[in-house]
Amino acid sequence: MKLDKLGRKNLPWVYLFILPSVVVFLTFYLLPIVTVFVTSLTRWDGYNPPTFQGFRNYSLLLSRSVFLISLRNLLWWSLIAGTLHVGFGVLVAFLFSRRPVGWKAVRTVYMIPNVISGAAWAMIYRFIFNNDFGLLNGMIRVFAPGFNVKWLFQSPYAFWAVTLTWLFYAVIITLIVHADLMSIPAELHEAAHIDGATGLQIAWRIDLPLCRFSIGTSVILSITSRIAMYEAVALTTRGGPGDDTMNIPIILVNAITDMNYGYANAAAVSMFVLGIVTLVLVNWLFRMNRRVY
Amino acid sequence: MKKCTVFILAALMLVGLMPALWATAAEEEAEGPVELVIPHYKAGQNVGGKFFLPQVERFNTMYEGEYHIVIEELPQDGYMAKMKQLAQQGQLPALIEGADNQWFEDVMIANDRVYDLGPWLNSHQEIKSVLIDDALSFNTVDGAVVSLPQAVTRPIGLFYNETMYDPGKRIGEMTFDEFADSLGRNKIAFMTSENAWTTGLFLTGLIVAEPGGAAMLRAGLEDKVYDYTGPIWLRATTRLQGFIRESGSANTLGAAYADAANAFMSKSAAVIANGPWMVNDFTPSSSDKWSGGFNGNQVRGDIYPGNSAIANVMGYRWWIPASTPEPEREAALAFLEFMMQPEELEAYMIAEGGTAPKLQVSQSFLEQQAQDRVLSDLATAVNADTTFTVAVYDAMPQSIANEEFGKLLPKLLDGSFTPAEFLEALSKKAEETRM
Amino acid sequence: MADNAPSVTRTALVRQAGTSKEDVKRTTRRILFGVFMYGVLIFVFVVSALPVVWVIMSAFKDNSAILSSPFSLPNQLNFQAFVQVFTLYNFQTYTLNSLLVASLATLLSLVVYAMGAYVIARFDFPGKSLFYILFTLTLLVPPHTKAQPIFSLILNLRLYDTKTALVVVYLSFGMAMSMFILRAAFMAIPKEFDEAAAIEGASFVRTFWMINLPLAKTGLATAGIMMFLGHWNEYFYAMLLTASAKHRTLPLALAFFTEAFSYDYTQMFAALTVVIIPGIVIYALTQEQVQASVASSGVKG
Known part of the structure; x- marks a missing residue:
């Protein structure tokens, strides 16, 4: 790399300036991640030094039904996130791009659930699902008096109840895709119009493919948030009834509480691996490594 | 305009925070009675707080200027998990009620991390004499008394x-x-x-x-x-x-x-x-x-x-971590002693029921207890x-x-x-x- | 449909040429599409606003009104539940803690990342791209996976159950997003300013502090707002790293008191309101920046 004049003279200052960021990176990212990987191969209770035991934590993890159920839940949640959730966000973005009356107000309000604490949001939903005074059953009872479902405590409803706490809240996707849509050159649309394409065809044939980078990003973001989903479960069902709504972060936190650190970190590694698999898979699926234009 | 508002807001926040910063700094230096901060679930709306909090107040009044106990509310669901976390770096409070048996035995007792109440009980025969035998023998591990055995049994x-x-x-x-x-x-x-x-x-x-x-x-x-x-x-x-x-x-x-x-x-x-x-x-x-x-x-x-x-x-009740420093341990022991006085035990049984088989109860207690249907x-x-x-x-x-x-x-x-x-x-x- | 003028004229042209039967078909389709579009928008509005409105409304109703008629409007403005939440449950301490932790962490982050982003944006030096890539890659690390090492780190630093612990940990959270936003902000500043400053003999720090930082204030504000919201709302590490009420933050206090509040839903809703309102207010004041930054970086908090 060629250093410019200003750069060379100031090199000590430059490194001094970047030092704090590097320190933060080392202590809060690199070191923890290395620790997680290394100690996932050990038995460690926090009192005694960790003892190496190979892949035992992983085989334990894989032999337990709670982890397998978590994986199954994650698979379903990821499918729903990648299709319905992202689809809804993209749909709203397309509608916004038509600039209907009041779309800015809707956009503003749509952001609100995302600026609220995840803990508070989970608790709000706990009340929405409450059978005695909750919004949902209250509304359903207007049409079906005597309706009685305890959403968060009954199989199979609990799984869907947890899903509903995030399903429609896709504002981040909407904003990313909307920004992308706005940057599509108007000439492209005009050309398509002249060729006699309908609005739907334009959306499907031109806009969607051109937005595939932002849609791919959305899919990655929404699936990785499902892998890391904690509050939405911990503060509603705690993974119950039975293990119906368990996921990996809950397993991880329970293991930390039980001071089973090696096991906890094996769960953490599984989250990493799943995240990377998602990244690679979606990249390949959406051909995100190729240029759009 | 909006940006301006934000900066004013931020500035106001910081000004508002200054006193808090000073307060936290000053807090540590306060001198006076030995203060115990005890996180406990018997507080707030918890049913156990009804008797326990006034009891703590009675203790604070009796030892005014010497000891002071502050109860900090924790949810009952999760109390023990939090204690285990605190135990991990020796930040346990001076008094803990109850224990997860397996953890208490394997981690705390096995590593000598629990204060032995034995000598204290021996020098307080009036307390030792009211303890239920089964409770005392359960709580005696290798000659050490690991938690304060119960004097009162309460049929559920x-x-x-x-x-x-x-x-x-x-x-x-x-x-x-x-x-x-x-x-x-x-x-x-x-x-x-x-x-x-x-x-x-x-x-x-x-x-x-x-x-x-x-x-x-x-x-x-x-x-x-x-x-x-x-x-x-x-x-x-x-x-x-x-x-x-x-x-x-x-x-x-x-x-x-x-x-x-x-x-x-x-x-x-x-x-x-x-x-x-x-x-x-x-x-x-x-x-x-x-x-x-x-x-x-x-x-x-x-x-x-x-x-x-x-x-x-046959369970573990109140215990003191071995790591508790001397003055705080004295305060904790004083509180245990306070709870085990005949009057306090009677007040406890009137409020929450139970019998103390080895305690000579007063006549007024019997009358009072009979009144509660x-x-x-x-x-x-x-x-x-x-x-x-x-x-x-x-x-x-x-x-x-x-x-x-x-x-x-x-x-x-x-x-x-x-x-x-x-x-x-x-x-x-x-x-x-x-x- | 009328997203640009030419298409309108073209539609008009097409309409002239078409038969009336096609015309009817087209109009029906347009009406149907309009119904669908506004239907979706109304749905989006309702699912986003209703839960919040319902919570705030319920905080003013008494227990029996909440239980008997969940949809009714409160019949009076009764702030008693809020008073109780603050007096009986120490919410002023928790609010102050949240403010303190979120502001300090945000300010520190801004200083640290502004320095880092500045040199990455303005200077060439060995390792520059590596640093930038590593810093932005941190976005992909789920925060929960580091729970145990960070827990142990905080224990070893003897910071367990302190507000400092939260400040330090939150400091690390905004790394990827701040680098992203601040680097772009510094890159947008013309280099001539720096050169002019160098000619006048301004020091490195002075050039940064007096010239570049003020010019990057939009970026700083955006990154700061996003980080503040994230810190204000954080629950997981607050739960993991603190124990005593003295250091409890609002979201944690909220989750803690479900047991205490379970006899009094009004108080529960009032507590929820106290936790969610500040975030909404900050957002309302700065929504353009929040939305723009989300659209560009794809992250919140």
């Missing part, structure tokens, strides 16, 4: 609302079949979340009603039960499922303790299984929790059908044939008792598990805790 039974349900005779004298018949359309306040306490107590009664049930639970106190698929468990759980489905109050599915208590104190349920400390909620000072025409004076107490009650003095109900409900038992929770590994049992119960209730499947799932979870 059930409560019912006499304006809703008239059993006809003492419930303790009934069988569970007779009890089910007498109940009619009345409801029981069960729980199916958190640790499912009221449900677990009821299950204990059902298990003890089975031949060999009490002995099995008793054996489980030392060697936890990991396999729940035996015939005693199956029969008791099948009956439990029947009771929950037939007589569970409307809000049973997903009910936490507060929901069950709410059901009972709003006349949505006529019966609740719980310990005598709940009488705190039946005194007029708790009337803000009552609704639907409920009144504390409608409550009667009894023990479980099949003449059984839960009473376990619910507590005297409980006192007279037990007879020479009553089986005293440990609760199912004492016989289960910690994570099963605290987490999995309550988490699986909704499936038993809504029918997605048969009793056999339920017990199998529970056994599998228990097996996994053994690694």
Whole structure:
């Protein structure tokens, strides 16, 4: 790399300036991640030094039904996130791009659930699902008096109840895709119009493919948030009834509480691996490594 | 314009924070009485706080200028998990009530991290003499007394609302079949979340009603039960499922303790299984929790059908971490001593029931206790044939008792598990805790 | 449909040429599409606003009103539940804690990352791209996975159960997003300013502090707002790293008190309102920046 004049003279200052960021990176990212990987191969209770035991934590993890159920839940949640959730966000973005009356107000309000604490949001939903005074059953009872479902405590409803706490809240996707849509050159649309394409065809044939980078990003973001989903479960069902709504972060936190650190970190590694698999898979699926234009 | 607002807002915030910063800095330097900050669940709306908080205040008044105890509210659900976390870096408070047995033995006692109360008890014979023998021997590990043994035993039974349900005779004298018949359309306040306490107590009664049930639970106190698929468990759980489905109050599915208590104190349920400390909620000072025409004076107490009650003095109670520095340990010991005075023990029994077999109680205490109908109900409900038992929770590994049992119960209730499947799932979870 | 003028004229042209039957078909389709579009928008509005409105409304109703008629409007403005939440449950301490932790962490982050982003944006030096890539890659690390090492780290630093612990940990959270936003902000500043400053003999620090930082204030504000919201709302590490009430933050206090509040739903809703309102207010004041930054970086908090 060629250093410019200003750069060379100031090199000590430059490194001094970047030092704090590097320190933060080392202590809060690199070191923890290395620790997680290394100690996932050990038995460690926090009192005694960790003892190496190979892949035992992983085989334990894989032999337990709670982890397998978590994986199954994650698979379903990821499918729903990648299709319905992202689809809804993209749909709203397309509608916004038509600039209907009041779309800015809707956009503003749509952001609100995302600026609220995840803990508070989970608790709000706990009340929405409450059978005695909750919004949902209250509304359903207007049409079906005597309706009685305890959403968060009954199989199979609990799984869907947890899903509903995030399903429609896709504002981040909407904003990313909307920004992308706005940057599509108007000439492209005009050309398509002249060729006699309908609005739907334009959306499907031109806009969607051109937005595939932002849609791919959305899919990655929404699936990785499902892998890391904690509050939405911990503060509603705690993974119950039975293990119906368990996921990996809950397993991880329970293991930390039980001071089973090696096991906890094996769960953490599984989250990493799943995240990377998602990244690679979606990249390949959406051909995100190729240029759009 | 907007940006301007933001910066003003931020500036205002910082100015507002300055005093807080100073306050935190100054806090550490304050001199005066030794202050103990004790995180505890017996605070706020918790039923145990009704007696405990005023007791702490009495202590603070008595030792004014010398010791001062501050209770910091923690939720009961999760108290022990937090203590374990605190233990990990020696930040335990000076006093902890109760312990997860396995952890306490394997980690705390095994590593000499618990203060030995033995010498202190020896120099306070008046306290040692009122301790229940079984409790003292349970708490003596390798010659050290690891937690303050109980002087008071409190049989746990059930409560019912006499304006809703008239059993006809003492419930303790009934069988569970007779009890089910007498109940009619009345409801029981069960729980199916958190640790499912009221449900677990009821299950204990059902298990003890089975031949060999009490002995099995008793054996489980030392060697936890990991396999729940035996015939005693199956029969008791099948009956439990029947009771929950037939007589569970409307809000049973997903009910936490507060929901069950709410059901009972709003006349949505006529019966609740719980310990005598709940009488705190039946005194007029708790009337803000009552609704639907409920009144504390409608409550009667009894023990479980099949003449059984839960009473376990073989458990760890108040203990002091060995790491507690000298002045704070003195304060903690002073508090234990304070709680064990005859007057305080009597006040405790009047408020939350129980008997102190080795304590010479005063005449006025006996009169006072007789006046409380619910507590005297409980006192007279037990007879020479009553089986005293440990609760199912004492016989289960910690994570099963605290987490999995309550988490699986909704499936038993809504029918997605048969009793056999339920017990199998529970056994599998228990097996996994053994690694 | 009318997203640009030419298409309108073209539609008009097409309409002239078409038969009336096609015309009817087209109009019906347009009406149907309009119904669908506004239907979706109304749905989005309702699912986003209703839960919040319902919570705030319920905080003013008494217990029996909440239980008997969940949809009714409160019949009076009764702030008693809020008073109780603050007096009985120490919410002023928790609010102050949240403010303190979130502001300090945000300010520190801004200083640290502004310095880092500045040199990455303005200077060439060995390792520059590596640093930038590593810093932005941190976005992909789920925060929960580091729970145990960070827990142990905080224990070893003897910071367990302190507000400092939260400040330090939150400091690390905004790394990827701040680098992204701040680097772009510094890159947008013309280099001539720096050169002019160098000619006048201004020091490195002075050039950064007096010239570049003020010019990057939009970026700083955006990154700061996003981080503040994230810190204000954080629950997981607050739960993991603190124990005593003295250091409890609002979201944690909220989750803690479900037991205490379970006899009094009004108080529960009031507590929820106290926790969610500040975030909404900050957002309302700065929504353009929040939305723009989300659209460009794809992250919140």
